[in-house]
Amino acid sequence: MDIFALPPLTLLLDSAYSALLALSALLEPIGGSASAALAVMLVTLAVRAALIPVGVSQARAEQLRARLAPRLRTLQQRHGSDRERLQRETLALYRDEQASPLAGCLPLAVQAAVVGILYTLFLRPEIAGHPNELLAHDLLGAPLGSSLISAIGGGLDAPTALVWAVVLVVITIVADITRRVFRPQVPAEGPLATPGMLGMMNALHYLTAVFAVFVPLAAALYLVVTVSWTLVQRWALRRRYPLPAA
Numbered sequence: 001m002d003i004f005a006l007p008p009l010t011l012l013l014d015s016a017y018s019a020l021l022a023l024s025a026l027l028e029p030i031g032g033s034a035s036a037a038l039a040v041m042l043v044t045l046a047v048r049a050a051l052i053p054v055g056v057s058q059a060r061a062e063q064l065r066a067r068l069a070p071r072l073r074t075l076q077q078r079h080g081s082d083r084e085r086l087q088r089e090t091l092a093l094y095r096d097e098q099a100s101p102l103a104g105c106l107p108l109a110v111q112a113a114v115v116g117i118l119y120t121l122f123l124r125p126e127i128a129g130h131p132n133e134l135l136a137h138d139l140l141g142a143p144l145g146s147s148l149i150s151a152i153g154g155g156l157d158a159p160t161a162l163v164w165a166v167v168l169v170v171i172t173i174v175a176d177i178t179r180r181v182f183r184p185q186v187p188a189e190g191p192l193a194t195p196g197m198l199g200m201m202n203a204l205h206y207l208t209a210v211f212a213v214f215v216p217l218a219a220a221l222y223l224v225v226t227v228s229w230t231l232v233q234r235w236a237l238r239r240r241y242p243l244p245a246a
Contacts, residue, residue, distance in 0.1 A: 014128035016117050021133060036137035036144055040118065040218050044225040047114055052233070059237035066243040115219050122216035134218075139163055144218040167220050171209045174227045179205040182234060 020039055027035040027042075075090060122145040125132055135145040141159030142151075148164045208227055212220040 010128055013117065013120060017121055017127045017132070017134070020121065024134070024137065033137065034139050036134055037139040037218070037221055040144075040221050041225050043114075044222045045229070047110065048226060048229045048233075051110060055233050055237060059234075059241045063241045063243055115215070115222055118219045118222055119215050122218040139217060139221070142217055144221075145216050147216055147220075148213045163217070164220075167217070167224055168209055168212060170224050171212055171227055172206065174231050175205040175208060178227075178231050178234070181231075182238070 020036070020043065023039040023042065024036040027038045031038040072090065075086060121127065121132070121134055125135065132145075135143070137144050140163050141157070142163035143160070146154075146160075148168075151160050151164070208223055212223050215223075
């Protein structure tokens with residue numbers, strides 16, 4: 001089922017298409033053939049700037065969860081055999097602290113929606129019944145509507161390979177810095193402290209680079225900007241809201 005065939009989502013997609021096309025035309029005197037790529041980056045920056053207040057709330061929630069971690073471990077030790085009691089006690093603890101265990105989900109939901117729209121905009125030959133002019137745009141010769149996988153299947157030329165190499169290198173470097181700077185606090189003992197679990201947690205940082213290979217270049221550019229923004233924002237907020245010592 002094509003969810004964008006539903007009238008409200010068709011209107012949403014067509015509005016996003018018209019806005020991005022208009023922004024691309026506005027940037028054309030500066031960016032030339034790369035104006036659509038610049039438009040995608042500006043949209044990404046606008047989305048992340050709008051989410052700054054949510055990021056602050058997320059940092060506060062992370063600080064609070066770290067402070068509550070010893071008490072949560074005590075609850076697990078005390079009520080580990082009674083899952084229903086453990087859930088009630090955990091929710092009561094968050095309620096007493098005026099916190100939510102779901103804090104921080106909004107930024108992920110918003111960004112997933114934006115990536116989904118960009119993915120669709122640069123994948124469809126038609127938008128709301130008219131030709132998709134965004135597919136004619138490129139970045140230094142690399143088509144914005146083509147993923148790395150499809151580019152390899154169709155014969156990878158040098159400009160496209162270079163652009164994708166830069167995209168993946170930037171995402172991987174940012175992921176590695178994030179992994180080193182923001183190591184999760186794990187208990188000295190327990191299932192989270194096993195080498196296999198620690199290795200899996202480290203590998204999760206690089207999933208964005210894997211995901212980027214399968215999406216159109218336009219969506220990959222969104223990922224480049226948003227992971228870079230996230231790293232800088234987390235560093236600034238961690239200094240403002242430091243975690244308690246493990």
